[in-house]
Amino acid sequence: MAENNKKSILYPPGGILIWIIIYIELITYGMAMVALAYYGSQERAIYHADSLLLNKSIAMINTVFLLSGGYFAAMAVQFFKKNDFGKTSAYMLWAMYSGIAFLILKIVEYYSKFAAGLDINYSPFFMNYWLLTGFHWIHVMVGVIILFIIRRSIIKKQHEASLEDLEAGTAFWHMCDLIWLLLFPILYLLF
């Protein structure tokens, strides 16, 4: 039934409510990132110097963690559609591990920046860095919690779990990927 509804404007994958949330988030982050690009273009040399203080390699590994989590979550949905709840659960677990790895590596990065005195008051670039990545970190943490709750409900009540719930949960998870895919270049690669 959900498959047939997907072509309807009212039933995007995961339901219309999660997509309203996703677009609100994307627009909010989008405005902040364009503002960062604008101010960075006005003082390019200063933003470039600050950007060099970030670690591109750590950010690239974190991107790989998030993309892996996205792949595992997408695979979980495919196996759920085949009623293979064992593989659905396993892929969701791997998605959660990827998210947790991202969160831990980000804490390591935060600690090194904080220890070096690069806090939120250091410069406009670092104010943006802390605010944008900090809020994104919270979103990833919420995403891990959502995956945990949905996975537990799939394990406990396999026949009551709905595809739309799983798709909505994984859509939130993918939203964290989407935001990061736009944050990563603007903070780490382009200045």
Add this chain to the structure above:
Amino acid sequence: MEKSLKTTFISLLALTFFATGASFTATEGLVAIMIILFSVAKFLLVGLNFMELKEAHNFWKIVFIMYAFLISLAYMLLLK
């Protein structure tokens, strides 16, 4: 479908490695445009394939692609 997801995932990783590698050479001009295009390609791949927007109503696809286009245009105009 699983094969398509795996291909998407490998493409995403390749684009990430290329963009990061390119950023070590320069951050302006053609390299900047390439990094932005790679990022938008990844954004679209995640949305259309992982989130299955390619199977959704055209409205959702068009809004998503428009968003990616506008963000990339803003990045290019400001940071190229």
